[in-house]
Amino acid sequence: xxxLQGPGLGHARQSSDGNNSAVVAPTVGSPxxxxxxxxxxxxxxxxxxxVEGSPGSVENWEERDESRIGVKRACNECRQQxxxxxxxxxxxxxxxxxxxxxxxxxxxxxxxxxxKRKKNAEMEREIVELRSQxxxxxxxxxxxxxxxxxxxxxxxxxxxxxxxxxxLDQYMGSQEAVAxxxxxxxxxxxxxxxxxxxxxxxxxxxxxxxxLTAERIQDLFQIFFTLYHxxxxxLDADKTPDYYYDASxxxxxxxxxxxxxxxxxxxxxxxxxxxxxxxxxxxxxxxxPQSYHVVKAxxxxxxxSLPISSTSADPTFMLSGLMMxxxxxxxxxxxxxxxxxxxxxxxxxxxxxxxxxxxxxxxNVVAQRVGTGYGxxxxxxxxxxxxxxxxxxxxxxxxxxxxxxxxxxxxxxKVTKALYRNxxxxxxxxxxxxxxxxxxxxxxxxxxxxxxxxxHLTPMNLLYLRAVRLHQSLSVFFDSPDMKDYRxxxxxxxxxxxxxxxSAFNVETVSGNxxxxxxxxxxxxxxxxxxxxxxxxNSFFANFIDLEYGKALFTRTISTIxxxxxxxxxxxxxxAEVLAQLWRGGGAxxxxxxxxxxxxxxxxxxxxxxxxxxxLVYDSVWRWREEFQAKGRGNLESALKNPTNPxxxxxxxxxxxxxxxxxxxxxxxxxxxxxxxxxxxxxEYEVFDPLNWMLDGLVxxxxxxxxxxxxxx
Numbered sequence: 001x002x003x004l005q006g007p008g009l010g011h012a013r014q015s016s017d018g019n020n021s022a023v024v025a026p027t028v029g030s031p032x033x034x035x036x037x038x039x040x041x042x043x044x045x046x047x048x049x050x051v052e053g054s055p056g057s058v059e060n061w062e063e064r065d066e067s068r069i070g071v072k073r074a075c076n077e078c079r080q081q082x083x084x085x086x087x088x089x090x091x092x093x094x095x096x097x098x099x100x101x102x103x104x105x106x107x108x109x110x111x112x113x114x115x116k117r118k119k120n121a122e123m124e125r126e127i128v129e130l131r132s133q134x135x136x137x138x139x140x141x142x143x144x145x146x147x148x149x150x151x152x153x154x155x156x157x158x159x160x161x162x163x164x165x166x167x168l169d170q171y172m173g174s175q176e177a178v179a180x181x182x183x184x185x186x187x188x189x190x191x192x193x194x195x196x197x198x199x200x201x202x203x204x205x206x207x208x209x210x211x212l213t214a215e216r217i218q219d220l221f222q223i224f225f226t227l228y229h230x231x232x233x234x235l236d237a238d239k240t241p242d243y244y245y246d247a248s249x250x251x252x253x254x255x256x257x258x259x260x261x262x263x264x265x266x267x268x269x270x271x272x273x274x275x276x277x278x279x280x281x282x283x284x285x286x287x288x289p290q291s292y293h294v295v296k297a298x299x300x301x302x303x304x305s306l307p308i309s310s311t312s313a314d315p316t317f318m319l320s321g322l323m324m325x326x327x328x329x330x331x332x333x334x335x336x337x338x339x340x341x342x343x344x345x346x347x348x349x350x351x352x353x354x355x356x357x358x359x360x361x362x363x364n365v366v367a368q369r370v371g372t373g374y375g376x377x378x379x380x381x382x383x384x385x386x387x388x389x390x391x392x393x394x395x396x397x398x399x400x401x402x403x404x405x406x407x408x409x410x411x412x413x414k415v416t417k418a419l420y421r422n423x424x425x426x427x428x429x430x431x432x433x434x435x436x437x438x439x440x441x442x443x444x445x446x447x448x449x450x451x452x453x454x455x456h457l458t459p460m461n462l463l464y465l466r467a468v469r470l471h472q473s474l475s476v477f478f479d480s481p482d483m484k485d486y487r488x489x490x491x492x493x494x495x496x497x498x499x500x501x502x503s504a505f506n507v508e509t510v511s512g513n514x515x516x517x518x519x520x521x522x523x524x525x526x527x528x529x530x531x532x533x534x535x536x537x538n539s540f541f542a543n544f545i546d547l548e549y550g551k552a553l554f555t556r557t558i559s560t561i562x563x564x565x566x567x568x569x570x571x572x573x574x575x576a577e578v579l580a581q582l583w584r585g586g587g588a589x590x591x592x593x594x595x596x597x598x599x600x601x602x603x604x605x606x607x608x609x610x611x612x613x614x615x616l617v618y619d620s621v622w623r624w625r626e627e628f629q630a631k632g633r634g635n636l637e638s639a640l641k642n643p644t645n646p647x648x649x650x651x652x653x654x655x656x657x658x659x660x661x662x663x664x665x666x667x668x669x670x671x672x673x674x675x676x677x678x679x680x681x682x683x684e685y686e687v688f689d690p691l692n693w694m695l696d697g698l699v700x701x702x703x704x705x706x707x708x709x710x711x712x713x
Contacts, residue, residue: 073347076111076246077103089347108247109346110291126204129211205245207253208276216266217241217256224259227517230460230509232303233401234296234362248293250284251300253277258304261566262516270566274306285322290342292332292359298323299359299366303519307570314571316520320370323363324379332360333385335396353395361386361398361406368409372471373524375611375618377421380413404456405464411449412468415442419475420612427609429478436484442472463507466500467525473497474528474613477535477606490541490604497532500525501553505560516563523564523572528613530557530579531620538586539603554583555646562643573643575617578624580644585627 074085075095087095087105098105204213212220218241225237235244235255245252257277260269281301284294298319305316327333331341335356338346348356364380371378385396386406398406418438419430430438446469453461473496476489483489504526507515518526533554537547558576565573608619 073107075105075107077101077105079111080113082113089349092349104243109344109348109352110247110293122206125206126211129204129206205241205252207249207273207280210269210273210276212256214241219265220256220259220263223263224255226511227509227514228258228304230514231517231519231522232299232362232366233399233405234299234358244293248284248291248297250280251293251297253280254297254300257306258300261304261307270307278306285326289326290330290344292327292330292356295323295327295330295332295359295363298326299362302366302370303521305520307567309569309571309574311571317370317374317376320367321379324367324381327360327363328381332356332363333381333383335360335385350395357385357396358398358402361402365402365405365409368412369519369521372412372416372613373521375614378413378416380409382410382413386410400456401458401461404453404461407449407453408461408464408468411445412471414445415468415472416612418442419472428612429609430475432480432483435475435479439472439475439489446472459503459507460509463500463503463522466496466503467522470496470500470525470529470532471613474532474616477604477616478609481602481604487541487544490536491544493532494536494541494545497529497536498549498553501529501557504529505556515560518564523561524614524617526557526561526564527572527575527579528617530554530561530576531616533557534579534582534586534620535604535616538583541604558583558646575621577644578621580646581628582620582624583646584644 073087073089074083075087075098077098078085078087078095083097085095085097087093087098087107089107094105097103204211205217206212221241225235229235229237241252241255244255253273254277257270257273260266260273263269281297284297289295302316302320302323305314308314329341331338334340335348335353338348338356364382364386367380368378370376371380397403419435419442421428422430425431450457450465453465457465473489473493476486476493479486479489504515504518504522507513507518533550536542536545537550537554542550558579561572561576561579565576567573606615606619608615608622611618
């Protein structure tokens with residue numbers, strides 16, 4: 001047999017006294033029998049050429065093998081350059097090249113080399129951009145500086161091609177930047193192209209026509225981790241923007257897009273980046289992602305979706321299912337057996353294993369919230385990996401903040417299955433004969449959960465806990481007025497609604513109140529709470545609650561929804577206008593007399609019942625369509641220019657003193673569900689997409705809304 005004989009490279013014959021008497025050289029096959037195009041045979045022959053004649057050759061070879069123990073894989077930097085690497089993984093010691101060159105030495109299982117042609121093409125594009133920037137700087141006599149909320153010097157920029165930061169002038173001039181990029185070798189190896197004081201290269205990042213400098217990127221990342229990240233504590237704030245870009249460009253630009261939702265120092269940044277980010281998203285998905293960092297990007301995109309005005313353009317529910325499918329395809333649900341789901345060799349360190357577990361938990365949390373907020377069944381998968389912390393190994397234990405959110409969403413799943421997923425009912429509602437018992441059991445489970453989580457109930461966690469309580473209490477709209485404890489259940493709904501809204505209005509972190517940066521799920525629950533107040537305050541139940549407090553809370557709810565909006569015509573601002581018009585049309589919270597017989601009426605019943613707790617929102621929009629647009633009273637497009645003031649007796653705020661908190665945020669417009677920075681629009685908007693809501697008037701509404709107490713609703 002050709003090749004090396006025996007289990008090793010050769011063997012030494014032992015004499016009777018134990019000394020080596022001779023060394024038998026290994027038999028090496030002919031190089032001509034090696035695989036075509038391969039030099040393996042030649043290399044092995046050359047390496048072993050001196051083995052036979054050297055008494056210490058075997059020992060020397062074994063010493064060479066021992067010296068290479070631990071060098072299982074080169075670091076990312078050495079793999080990129082195809083250089084020899086002496087990094088040691090266990091325990092981890094950085095390689096000599098990274099130490100000498102002051103590079104970040106790390107080993108990522110999903111690392112892929114970046115081709116030089118691609119990098120050179122990007123640098124050539126940067127040359128063009130820098131030339132245009134230089135020309136604009138030379139033609140402009142001065143550059144206006146503004147102060148960043150985080151204390152960083154900022155410069156007014158174009159939404160697509162920003163100017164160079166003046167703070168970089170201490171490292172290089174504009175002429176030097178162009179010269180460095182023209183000399184690619186100098187710019188990368190030894191030049192002074194955008195270097196920080198410690199010598200690290202600071203490259204700008206580009207996504208189609210959007211170019212951001214390193215300082216601007218750093219500012220956006222700081223905004224994200226300060227104001228948005230507390231809602232979904234998934235990422236590591238100590239990692240650099242370059243780390244996230246190397247891990248996944250989609251993750252990097254998703255963070256930038258979320259932070260840019262309200263970023264006033266780059267006008268219309270969210271409008272400029274929405275289209276390129278969407279294309280990057282679908283290109284990444286089409287490439288069959290193998291990195292769980294792509295899953296993190298999907299988690300964030302499902303938490304803060306891009307601004308839309310039409311539900312047909314909202315991919316959030318679809319993306320949440322895609323997120324869960326990709327997670328299981330790459331084995332996140334079995335983090336300790338990742339090798340079973342990959343054709344590449346995967347060696348997970350403890351830190352990476354914990355990160356995969358946390359990512360899998362975040363996927364289920366986000367999927368549950370998306371299902372609840374959209375009134376759809378969730379795609380969650382709760383198994384041993386997400387069991388209680390005490391029953392798991394240390395590597396599988398979640399941070400307290402993530403574990404608390406997970407426990408809350410697991411209870412939300414229990415509520416959904418008990419009240420809205422009855423397989424024996426056409427629309428999935430719980431059987432009326434069992435509803436009272438189910439409600440009592442869920443209430444006790446909620447109280448137990450609240451007691452267990454009490455040490456971890458920060459304002460943010462309390463907000464999510466009360467959102468789940470509202471999700472449960474909204475089921476009362478499906479109850480019959482003759483049902484036992486109907487009024488008590490309405491009172492429980494009132495309490496859950498007011499408690500949730502108070503928590504939302506006062507949610508704070510170390511940075512202060514952060515309700516303006518709320519997630520899509522929190523916004524959906526605020527909208528549901530607003531429609532709940534609308535129903536309760538314009539029904540017989542208004543006689544049993546504090547009407548003035550309810551009015552003030554409703555006005556504040558509309559104000560909050562409008563302030564959370566990030567563009568002029570996105571879905572939140574349109575729903576806020578629908579709320580205001582329904583409020584005014586329904587009597588603006590005037591008390592209704594109780595029926596003479598003392599029984600309650602059916603004014604709180606819903607006709608749309610297939611969207612679980614969100615059925616109230618869908619039902620209310622149908623009523624707005626029937627009562628306002630059908631009669632020509634609800635011109636939404638003109639109302640968006642002059643928002644309705646719920647406190648005024650006039651038809652719009654144009655003829656009344658407008659509450660300054662009810663004004664719309666100045667920003668870009670939305671075209672057909674996609675953001676457009678130019679402000680032009682030819683789309684005739686509807687509140688929701690005609691495919692989902694049939695609000696185009698082509699299909700008659702199949703329900704009758706005649707009945708006591710239903711005027712204006």
